[in-house]
Amino acid sequence: MVFYLLKKDPAELKELGSRIASLKDSLYTCSECGNISEADPCPICSDVLRDRGTLCIVEDIEDLVSFEQAGIYNGVYHVLGGRVSPFDDEELSEESVAFLLSHIRALNAREVIIATNPKMEGDLTYYTLLEVLKEASGLREDLKITRLAFGLPVGGSIEFADRMTLHTALESRVEATLGKGDIL
Template identity: 45%
Template sequence: MNAIDELTESFSRLPGIGKKSAGRLVNFILKADSAYVKRFASQLNSLQEKIKPCSICGTWTESDPCPICTDTMRDRSVICVVEQPQDVATIESSHEFNGLFHVLGGIISPLDGIGPDQLNIASLLKRISDGSVTEIIIATNPTVEGDTTALYLQRMIAAAAGIKVTRLASGLPVGGDLEYADKLTLARSFRGRTSL
């Protein structure tokens, strides 16, 4: 296996990158400016050294605690619970949420051997134990595992009196067509309907 094949194989292991896309990336790098390639390689090489999970919420950060956890303008009474660190960036890009976050680091998935003990649930319960949190928004994906995790969290948090537990609404996307909606999405849309 030559250097091109090795790099193609490495790129193809990235999520969403198949063999053809990996080959295109390798060819792009071969044609690119040498300074760009060196900078890119240096950035990749130092990524895991520079970026770590926030000790409070678990999102990726260069400074610990992260800028979200240290922002005094954020609503500290609401915590949005997400599966992965990249979910924080997705929600932040909407500019609709001004509370804090908590990253579980996955979801409950017995088939994959992932139970509640493998997730950052204990640290969430510790965060809400001081009584300053009034609402937990569960923003796990609308999958069987995501729903199982949400139900488990709801039961664990229910023991903490005075904390409202909510779940992100799910259903038809904006611009979606009923004709192409799957049965589960349509069922969720009916259950989560709102008044006009």
């Protein structure tokens, strides 16, 4: 990184330096979703074109950014900012659970998508969240709780998939619909 910066124009470097120095002063944690942005609420929470009935729970902001960069999701997010990981002695704090539940209630969400990572910590976090949601009051009776599917990477091949990936792909299989317009 230093070599890259040394090639830059000095004025540009100064500008970059002052931006880095003021980074923390100009950023806020969104009081609705936990995202970080230059405004509170963040641009996602204040976007009226977003579907505020669908809430996607992510472990951290990097995961939110990945969804946003992909441009594939039009609901809102909730950043947990933590996970359940016994090896690292990590738990979901009471505050973070309360923050999540108040967000779901405020939105009167129809669907909560639990987008934790497909690994052990993500599984534990998923099951912990399921328990939390099952026992919570003030949520919609018909609240739909979903989890991202696991499976084969798009463009990959079955031949090179490991046993665990094949197993989860088989478990996450979806039913084909033979509606009009389907290519057979």
